[in-house]
Amino acid sequence: MKRVLKYFVVMFVLVAFIQKPVFAQPTSEQVQSQKEQLQADKNELKKAQGNRFEVEQKIENLDNEIEEVMNQIAKNKNQILKVQEDIKANEKQYKQAEEDMKNEQDVFNKRVRAMYINGAAAYLQVLVEANGFSDFISRVEAVRSIMQLDKKITENIKEKQEQLNAVKQNLNKKNQELVSLNDENNKKLSKLKSDKVDQSKLIEEAQSQERVYASAVNESQAKLNETMKQIESIRNATPKYTPSRGAVSVSSNTVVAYASNFLGTPYLWGGTTPAGFDCSGFTQYVYRHFGISLGRTTYDQINDGYGVSRDQLRPGDLVFYGKGGSPSHMGIYIGNGMYIHSPRTGDVIKISSYDRSDYITARRVMR
Known part of the structure; x- marks a missing residue:
C-alpha cells in the first residue's frame, strides 16, 4: 500500500512539473529591438525638449525686445517732457523780450516824440535853443547819441526776439x-505683443509634444529635485541677513537662500519688484538687498563685476545667454549645474539647468 501511495505522489509531481509553463529567454534580436526602441524614445524626447527650448528662446528674445522698446518709450517721454519744459521757458523769455522791447520803445517815444511828430523842425528847435556854440555842439552830440542808443537797443531786442523765435x-x-x-515705438510694441501671442501657441504645442514622451527618464527633473533639497538645507542653515551700511561681505549661500524666496513669482515686462520680475529686474532686486548695485538691464549687468570662466563658476555668479555676444537673458547660478531665473512671459521664477547652448558668459559681483 505504501509503495502504491509513493508511486502516485511521484507521478503527481512529474505531471505538475511537466504542465508548469516555461518562459523562454528573450532572444538577442528582441533585446536589441528593445534597446533601439528605448533609444528612439529618448531621441524623440530630446527632440521635443529641443523644440520647446528653441521656442522659449524666441519668447525670451521677444521679451527682451519688448523691454527695450518700453525703455525707449519711457526715455522718449522724459525727453518730450524736457523739450516741452524748454519750450515753456523759451516762450517766457520770448514774452519778456517783447515786453522789454515795448518798454524801450515807450521810453524812446516819450523822449523824442516831438522829433517824430514834427520831423526836422523838432531837431531844429533843440539846436536853436542852444546857449552858445559849445552848448549847440553838446546838443547835437546828445541828440545823435540818443538816436544811436535807441536804435541799438531796438535792434538788439529785435535780434534777440528773432533768435528766441528760431529756438x-x-x-x-x-x-x-x-x-x-514715440508713436513708432508704440506701434512696434503692439506688433511684438501680437508676435508674443503666436509664440505662446507654439509653446503650448511644444509642451504637448514633450508630454507624449514624458514616460522616459527625465534626468533634469531628478537633478532639479536634488537641487531643491540642497536649497532647502541652505535656507534652514543660513541665518537671516540684515542689511547694514558700508561694504558687506556676502556669502554665496546667503544670496541663494534669499533668491529662492521668490520662486513662483510671475514674469513681468520691465518688472523690478516681487509683484513681478523680468530677468534683470530679479537679479538687480536680489543684489540690492545686499547693498550691491547692478545696472537695470542685461546690457548693463553684463558689464558689472568681473568676468569668470565657465569652469570657475560658483553660486551667486550672474550667467548670461544670447547670440553673438549680445545678452537676451540672465539669471543667478546656484551650483549643481543649475541657476535661478525669471524666464519669460507666461512663466515664473524657477530653477533650471544652466547648461544651455546659448550660454555667453558669467560675471561675479559679490565682494
Missing part, C-alpha cells in the same frame, strides 16, 4: 520728432 521753432520741431518716435 522756439527748433524745439517745436524736436518735440514733433520725439512724438513721432
Whole structure:
C-alpha cells in the first residue's frame, strides 16, 4: 500500500512539473529591438525638449525686445517732457523780450516824440535853443547819441526776439520728432505683443509634444529635485541677513537662500519688484538687498563685476545667454549645474539647468 501511495505522489509531481509553463529567454534580436526602441524614445524626447527650448528662446528674445522698446518709450517721454519744459521757458523769455522791447520803445517815444511828430523842425528847435556854440555842439552830440542808443537797443531786442523765435521753432520741431518716435515705438510694441501671442501657441504645442514622451527618464527633473533639497538645507542653515551700511561681505549661500524666496513669482515686462520680475529686474532686486548695485538691464549687468570662466563658476555668479555676444537673458547660478531665473512671459521664477547652448558668459559681483 505504501509503495502504491509513493508511486502516485511521484507521478503527481512529474505531471505538475511537466504542465508548469516555461518562459523562454528573450532572444538577442528582441533585446536589441528593445534597446533601439528605448533609444528612439529618448531621441524623440530630446527632440521635443529641443523644440520647446528653441521656442522659449524666441519668447525670451521677444521679451527682451519688448523691454527695450518700453525703455525707449519711457526715455522718449522724459525727453518730450524736457523739450516741452524748454519750450515753456523759451516762450517766457520770448514774452519778456517783447515786453522789454515795448518798454524801450515807450521810453524812446516819450523822449523824442516831438522829433517824430514834427520831423526836422523838432531837431531844429533843440539846436536853436542852444546857449552858445559849445552848448549847440553838446546838443547835437546828445541828440545823435540818443538816436544811436535807441536804435541799438531796438535792434538788439529785435535780434534777440528773432533768435528766441528760431529756438522756439527748433524745439517745436524736436518735440514733433520725439512724438513721432514715440508713436513708432508704440506701434512696434503692439506688433511684438501680437508676435508674443503666436509664440505662446507654439509653446503650448511644444509642451504637448514633450508630454507624449514624458514616460522616459527625465534626468533634469531628478537633478532639479536634488537641487531643491540642497536649497532647502541652505535656507534652514543660513541665518537671516540684515542689511547694514558700508561694504558687506556676502556669502554665496546667503544670496541663494534669499533668491529662492521668490520662486513662483510671475514674469513681468520691465518688472523690478516681487509683484513681478523680468530677468534683470530679479537679479538687480536680489543684489540690492545686499547693498550691491547692478545696472537695470542685461546690457548693463553684463558689464558689472568681473568676468569668470565657465569652469570657475560658483553660486551667486550672474550667467548670461544670447547670440553673438549680445545678452537676451540672465539669471543667478546656484551650483549643481543649475541657476535661478525669471524666464519669460507666461512663466515664473524657477530653477533650471544652466547648461544651455546659448550660454555667453558669467560675471561675479559679490565682494
